[in-house]
Amino acid sequence: MANSLYGPLDPAPDAGYVDAPPRMGFFTDTSVCIGCKACEVACKEWNAVPDDGFDLLGQSYDNTGGLSANTWRHVAFIEQPAPSETVFLGMPGADKPDFRWLMMSNVCKHCTHAGCLDVCPTGALFRTEFGTVVVQEDVCNGCGYCVAACPYGVIDRREGDGRAWKCTMCYDRMGDGLTPACAQACPTESIQYGELDLLRETAAERVEKLHAEGVGSARLYGHDERDGVGGDGAFFLLLDEPEVYGLPPDPVVTTKDLPDMWKRAGIAALTMAASVAVAFLGRRR
Amino acid sequence: MSPRGGDRPMVPKADFRSYYGRPIVRPAPWTHDVAAYLFSGGLAAGSALLAAGGQATGRPRLRRAGRVAALGAAAVSGYLLVADLGRPERFHHMLRVAKPTSPMSMGVWIFSAFSAAAGVAAVAEAAPLMPTEAARKVLPPVGSAAGLAAGAIAPALATYTAVLLSDTATPSWHAAYAEMPFVFAGSALASGAGVGLLADPSPPVRRMAALGAALELYGAHRIETTKGLLSEPYATGKAGRLLRTGRALTAAGVAGAMLGRRSRVVSAVAGLSLLAASAITRFGIFEGGMASARDPRYTVVPQRERIAGEKTD
Numbered sequence: 001m002a003n004s005l006y007g008p009l010d011p012a013p014d015a016g017y018v019d020a021p022p023r024m025g026f027f028t029d030t031s032v033c034i035g036c037k038a039c040e041v042a043c044k045e046w047n048a049v050p051d052d053g054f055d056l057l058g059q060s061y062d063n064t065g066g067l068s069a070n071t072w073r074h075v076a077f078i079e080q081p082a083p084s085e086t087v088f089l090g091m092p093g094a095d096k097p098d099f100r101w102l103m104m105s106n107v108c109k110h111c112t113h114a115g116c117l118d119v120c121p122t123g124a125l126f127r128t129e130f131g132t133v134v135v136q137e138d139v140c141n142g143c144g145y146c147v148a149a150c151p152y153g154v155i156d157r158r159e160g161d162g163r164a165w166k167c168t169m170c171y172d173r174m175g176d177g178l179t180p181a182c183a184q185a186c187p188t189e190s191i192q193y194g195e196l197d198l199l200r201e202t203a204a205e206r207v208e209k210l211h212a213e214g215v216g217s218a219r220l221y222g223h224d225e226r227d228g229v230g231g232d233g234a235f236f237l238l239l240d241e242p243e244v245y246g247l248p249p250d251p252v253v254t255t256k257d258l259p260d261m262w263k264r265a266g267i268a269a270l271t272m273a274a275s276v277a278v279a280f281l282g283r284r285r
Numbered sequence: 286m287s288p289r290g291g292d293r294p295m296v297p298k299a300d301f302r303s304y305y306g307r308p309i310v311r312p313a314p315w316t317h318d319v320a321a322y323l324f325s326g327g328l329a330a331g332s333a334l335l336a337a338g339g340q341a342t343g344r345p346r347l348r349r350a351g352r353v354a355a356l357g358a359a360a361v362s363g364y365l366l367v368a369d370l371g372r373p374e375r376f377h378h379m380l381r382v383a384k385p386t387s388p389m390s391m392g393v394w395i396f397s398a399f400s401a402a403a404g405v406a407a408v409a410e411a412a413p414l415m416p417t418e419a420a421r422k423v424l425p426p427v428g429s430a431a432g433l434a435a436g437a438i439a440p441a442l443a444t445y446t447a448v449l450l451s452d453t454a455t456p457s458w459h460a461a462y463a464e465m466p467f468v469f470a471g472s473a474l475a476s477g478a479g480v481g482l483l484a485d486p487s488p489p490v491r492r493m494a495a496l497g498a499a500l501e502l503y504g505a506h507r508i509e510t511t512k513g514l515l516s517e518p519y520a521t522g523k524a525g526r527l528l529r530t531g532r533a534l535t536a537a538g539v540a541g542a543m544l545g546r547r548s549r550v551v552s553a554v555a556g557l558s559l560l561a562a563s564a565i566t567r568f569g570i571f572e573g574g575m576a577s578a579r580d581p582r583y584t585v586v587p588q589r590e591r592i593a594g595e596k597t598d
Contacts, residue, residue, distance in 0.1 A: 005386070059305045066307060076304060119452060121390035122378040141378045142371015145389050148313035148453035148578070157314045162371025243585045246304030250588040254452050254459055255386055261448045261462045262385075268447070268466030269440035271500065272334070275474055276436075279492035280338035 004113075006256040008225035011112050015127035023131035024174060025196035026183065026234035027203050028105055030245075031210060031218060033190040035061060035103035039073040042185030046170060047072065050158075060101075066246060067106055069158035072167040073182045076245050078102040083217065104236065104245050105182070105191055108133070108154045108167035109222055112230030113253040116146035116155050116166075124164075131196070132169045132233055140164050151229065151251035169233075196233060206237060215239070221247060228252030301589065303581040310454040312578035318369040320571035322362050323446050324476070324564040326396070327469060329358035330443035331477020331497070333403055337436025338489060339481075340429060349410050350484030351477070352432060355439075356407035359400045366396070388448040395445055399438040405431035443473035450574060456584055457577035460515040461570075464504040468570065471500025475535060476563035482542055482556030486549065491542045494559060498539040501566065502532060508570075514586055519573040527569030534562035 004014055012020035043049065052064045052071055059065070060077035067074045082100040110132045117125040117133050124139035125146060135146075135155075142162040146155045155166040170180035178184075183193035192199060203220055210218035217239045222232030228251050242249045303309075313319070336351025338344075367376045380397075384390040409428020415421045444466040451462035458465070474497025481490030505528060509519045518524055538558035545551025577583040 057305075062305075066304075078304070115454060118386040119389065121382070121384065121387045121393060122375075123382040123384070124378070139378055139381070140372070141375035143379075143389060144314040144369075144371065145387070145449075145453075147311050148315075148455050151310060151454040153309050153311040153454075156311060157371050164371075241302060243302050243309070243581070243589075244304065246307055246309060246581075248309050248584055248588055250592050251454075254454055257459070257462060258386060258388075258448075258452055261388075261451050261466075264463050265441075265444040265448045265466040268470040268500075269444045271467065272440040272443060272470040272474060275496040275500070276334045276338050276493060279496060280342050280489040282489065282492055 005118070005258060006113060006230065006253065008230055009112060010131070011114075011127055011230075012129055012131045017129050020129050020131070022195040022197065023233065024169065024194065025110065025131075025199055025232075026107060026169070026180075027192045027194075027199040027237070028107065028234065029190050029192065029203070029206060029237045030102065030104040031206075031215070031237055031239060032188045033075070033103040033105055034188055035075055035077055035101070036187060037075050038185040038187060039105045039182035039191055040064075040071065040075060042181040043073045043167070046173070046181035047168070049165075067108070067152075067154050067156070067166075069156035069161075069165040072107065072165075074106045076102075076104045076106060078104075078240070078244055080240070102239055102244070104238065105186075106245070106247070107182070107234050108169075109152055109229070109235070110167075110169060110233030111253065112225065112233070113255065114229075115149035115151060115253045115255060116164075118253070118255040118258075119145045119149040121145060128171055128174075130169070130171075130174055132171065132174075134168045134171050135164055135166060137163055137165075149254055151248055151253065167234075199235075203235065203237060210237075228256070301582055301585045303585060307581065308579050309581045309584040310456070310578050312575045313453065313455065314371075315369055317568070317571075318365045320568045321564075322365040322369075323450075323469070323567035323571065324472075325358045325362040325365060326446055327443050327473030327563060327567070328476040328480070328560070329355045329362060329399070329403065330439035331473040331475070332358060332480050333399070333406075333432070333435040333439040333477075334474070335477040335481045335490070335493065336406065336432055337439075338493070339485075340432050342489065344485065344487065344489075346485040347481055347487065347490065348432070350480055352403070352407045352410055352428075352435075354477075354480045355403040355435060359396075359403050362396065363400065388445055388452050392442075392445045392449055395438060395441045399435055399442045402431045402435035402438060406435050439473075440470065444470050450570070453574075454584075455574045455578045456587060457512065457515045457518045458570075458574035460512045460587075461508045464507045465570065466504075467500050468504035468508065468566070471497045471502070471504060472563040472566055473497070475501055475538070475559045478542070479538070479556040479559035479563070482552045482559070486542070486546075486552035486556070491546070494542040494555070495539055498535045498559070498562075501563075502535060505532065505566065505570075515577060515583060518576040518580075518583065519569070522572075522576055524569045524571075524573035524576055527565050527572060531562045531566035531569055534558045534565065538562055
């Protein structure tokens with residue numbers, strides 16, 4: 001079944017754009033992430049995102065916990081016993097490490113089928129000509145429906161502000177041909193920005209190379225347009241299962257089932273009307 | 286480890302992996318206002334159907350009580366819906382669009398149309414108090430038309446809220462999408478019948494109570510038992526306690542309605558029991574979904590099972 005609710009498609013033309021520019025996206029290669037959080041800082045600076053408070057979570061170097069209304073790029077830190085494939089860099093005075101650090105800069109996925117956008121009742125969330133998903137802050141009335149609809153737990157309502165906020169892929173920079181702040185700031189090109197089609201090719205080559213080098217755990221996440229959300233506009237190269245990074249292993253956009261849901265509600269509504277008819281037209285006692 | 290840190294072990298239970306035990310999907314940022322609206326909206330719908338039935342079969346007491354309860358419940362619903370927004374002063378932004386992919390957008394239009402009709406129907410009940418002869422003559426037929434319109438929209442009002450909850454990434458709400466509309470339809474009927482039992486405990490009201498309770502109990506039972514791991518949040522914790530209480534009150538209410546034919550007092554108590562049951566059941570469904578969103582187990586394990594299933598196919 002491929003329609004506007006499910007299956008592969010190009011979202012900008014599907015949303016009605018004529019002569020839309022190529023779909024833009026992020027490829028985040030976690031194998032070269034060094035956990036510097038430059039992406040988090042650059043994002044905050046450019047988008048004037050408020051601070052997260054000063055919590056110490058005791059979860060490695062992660063003290064913000066995850067994406068939120070005030071964290072649009074989030075670096076996850078996972079400490080693990082090292083798998084045998086760990087590459088020894090030959091640092092002087094060091095033995096082969098017995099643990100490894102996984103680091104990943106997470107971000108809004110800008111889904112092909114975006115649950116947040118589908119359920120937004122005000123039209124505040126919209127599809128841009130670049131195929132990304134953006135909230136209009138002057139329209140959002142803070143109903144919170146998008147928050148519950150996101151299969152990744154990305155979009156969030158900001159305390160004290162009341163509206164929903166998330167990554168815009170720096171829509172304001174994109175329009176001027178600039179690179180989004182996080183990708184611009186990334187010192188290792190862990191975050192790559194560009195035309196999604198080209199990024200998918202780059203990513204496939206990168207996985208092949210890593211496999212050839214013996215890193216069998218390398219796999220792509222969100223690259224496949226046949227997945228439950230029609231593919232992500234921001235996809236990843238991971239070194240372990242998605243849930244280890246706090247990502248859902250097999251996300252499916254909730255609106256895939258919406259036609260069925262309306263059907264069931266319709267049957268229930270008819271049952272309800274019929275029950276009242278039976279109750280009132282039954283024999284008089 | 287708990288989401289906020291602490292000294293508990295790093296791995297919650299060993300059957301699935303997660304990032305420090307943190308949730309993956311986000312629970313809806315909704316307060317109990319929304320759970321209360323699930324009840325008040327259903328009550329408005331059930332009452333409007335009660336009124337329409339009373340109107341069609343010449344039972345003025347049911348008609349009047351139903352119309353007044355429908356308007357009252359609709360007014361409370363409107364308040365709850367606006368109060369739960371992050372930006373209540375922007376509630377009218379809902380009226381910018383009509384979006385079939387957004388159950389909330391559809392709900393806004395259903396609720397608006399219903400409230401207008403229910404409002405006119407309720408005001409028409411004041412016809413005898415009107416100062417002019419013309420108003421006394423015109424209001425009743427207008428009220429009849431509005432009452433039937435409200436009754437016609439009521440089933441949509443009572444069931445769309447199930448789509449509203451199911452059309453989310455909240456695991457146990459989404460998993461329950463096939464049965465939740467029947468729970469909500471039954472719950473709305475039972476609460477409407479509750480109003481009827483208080484106002485005029487007549488045979489149609491008792492039948493409405495029994496049919497509503499049957500739908501509600503059957504649907505809830507399916508949700509609590511057929512969704513595998515995703516049934517668990519409805520059977521345990523706060524949601525489990527609420528749903529068990531709701532079930533007991535529904536059963537007591539129906540029993541009272543059936544057995545207490547000769548007593549106004551027993552009928553009234555049965556009506557109150559059905560109203561309480563409807564409210565508590567809605568809170569139970571609400572809480573069950575919220576609990577499923579707060580624990581990554583309910584996101585990860587079913588998705589892992591789906592992947593495993595696809596591989597063996």
